[in-house]
Amino acid sequence: MNKQKEITETIAKIPSGATVMVGGFGSPGTPFTLLDELLRQGQDRLTLIKNDANEPGYGIAKLIEADRVDTLIASHIGLNRQAVGRMNSGQLRVEFYPQGILAEKIRTAGAGLFGFLSDIGIETEITDPSQIIEWQVDKSVTKRKLKVETALHADFALIHAARADHFGNLIYTDSAINFNPLMAMAAENVFVETFDLQAPGAFPPEQIHTPFAFVSTVVQVDLSPEYELMEHYV
Amino acid sequence: MSKPERPVRTERILLRAAQEIKSGLVINLGIGLPTLVPDYLPDDFDALIHSENGILGCGPIAKRAQARASLIDAAGHYVTLRSGSSCFDSSVSFSMIRRGRIDLCMLGAFEVDQSGNLANWKIPGKLSPGIGGAMELAQKAKRLIVLSTHTDKHGRPKILERCRLPLTAPVCVNRIITDEAVIDVTPDGLLVQEIAENISAEELQNHTEANLIFPKTNLTGTSGVRRFK
Incomplete structure (x- = not known):
């Protein structure tokens, strides 16, 4: 029942052409380390489902700038001028939904409905x-x-949880919850990164946001600068 | 409350908008002018600010020492949480909106018209960053106030007979607050409630494409219409 795996073998399961849900609203809740590994491994022709396009140089923006994304399904990409430019020039196909409808389409898939x-x-x-x-x-x-x-389905979901246990029970925090628990239920394969990985039993059962049945793999990651305050906002 | 220097037109809109925020209301403030309104509220104001990325009960913008990387509002500012706040997922956040639990929403506008139609999400061929939360907020907030400069940067009216840009939502706006006037959308048309102190009724009409209704007055006088600074 230990779902902890290494990041390399985890991300290697994602083939080129896959549809991948990515948690996060702006930076909070974005699985930056899993995305960096996807960038390193080279998968392309991806369809990404994320609320936004992150900000230039962060998260999925790196994949978009490296020409690895065919289609982005999002609600608003105004914080990423490069992505808007690529959309306008036809390099990136973007499908927009109202934010709550996007969330609900994902939630519906996660609830086994259509x-x-x-x-x-x-x-x-x-x-x-x-x-x-x-x-x-x-x-x-x-x-x-x-x-x-x-409903909006996906082959994979990349999730950032504040805390997880080895079973794959997940707890999110602050405004980093956003789309993560919805995507964690909706995708076929759910890969989670966390800084704080604990033994099962560490968390009060009623405080778990995503029960482990939905989760495929948990990866322990280190705090890197992408997860810290963005200087231009403070 | 300390706040950055802002242009006079902007300040006038924000000061007037702050008067709309009453104790106990659940409020959502859209990107642009609306997110600046809390700078003009007293420190002890008792409204609950909803942010559609999953917060009910946002406090003031965080100072560096308070800021947490995991805690932003929908405009991307690092924020604080007031006591009694909650954080939740995007589905719950928009359930709150669609369910009609947002008492007051303030949004910016590209265009607004005499029927209360709002266009604020797309300028075809020029600007289309996406819908975000705008359609659901415009359609479902109990009360929708548009904050906007009265004319665009070229001096052209933004309050039109009929919106020409793609709509965010039809017949959704209750009140328009600009640097020149406070205008209510009524079944009879656009009713001027207040005029800025430096402008005449005639000038106001000239800056507005839609026909304005002035209560108990004619176009040359403004008796019956409150003035604001």
């Missing part, structure tokens, strides 16, 4: 008429027009 109904963006250009159905929401006579949102 879709949900929503009214978000229904009267805007992000909605195609083919996505709309009429549905009897309650006992009222008139049906409502609602948008079918499908």
Whole structure:
């Protein structure tokens, strides 16, 4: 039951062309060390699913700048001008979803379901008429027009947890929670990095955010400068 | 409260916007002007700021000694947490928004129109960094206030008869606060509630594409309309 593995063999399981979910909202919760290993190993034609594109020189921005990403599925990439430039020049395909809809599409996959109904963006250009159905929401006579949102699956998820045990029970912290627990449930193979790896039993059971059944592998990583305060913001 | 020097137009918007923040409200402040509003609140203000990356109860921007690398708001600032705050995942955060639990949201705008339509996420061919949380906030906040300069940097009106840019959400704006006026979106049209003290009603109308309604007055007078600094 010990899911701790070395980072090299863990990331080597990701083939070129894979769809990979990456935790994090900006820097907090981004699995920087796992991403650096993916950069080092050279996999390409990746489809990445992350809220944003990190900031230039950080996290998935390095993979994008190294031409290793075909498609990015995100909600907002405004903090990464290089990624916006690549999108505008056609080098990077970007699919945008409203942030909470992106989260919910991932959560839905993680819940073993296939879709949900929503009214978000229904009267805007992000909605195609083919996505709309009429549905009897309650006992009222008139049906409502609602948008079918499908689940978003992935082959792999790269997760940053504040703490983990050898079983793969995970605890996140602060605003580094964000998409991590959702992605940890949604992907087929879930690789987790943490600074703080403990023996099972170290954490109060009711305080575990992601139970170990969802987790494939845990990698212990060291604190590196990417995880520290970004100077231009303090 | 200490804050950086800001242009007069910006300060005027932020000072007026801060008056909208009442004790006990759950508030979300969008990227741009809205995230600066807390600088203009008293230190002991008692509103709960929601940040869509997963915080309810953001405190002031963190000083270096307080900042934690794992704790930012949705605009990317290192923030503090006030007592009674909570942190949660993105699904819970947007459940709070879609469920209608955000009492007041302030957003920036490229364009806003007389029906309360809002365009603030995309300028086709020029700027399309993504939707972020804007659509869900605009569509679902109980009250939506737009903060914007009255005209763009070329002096062109931003308050239009009808938005020309892709919409963030239709019929969602309740109030518009600019450096020139406070305007409510009503079923009859745009009702001017307050005018900045250095501007006449006629000038205000000239800076606005949509027709403005001035209560108990005509275009040359401003009796009945409050002035603000």
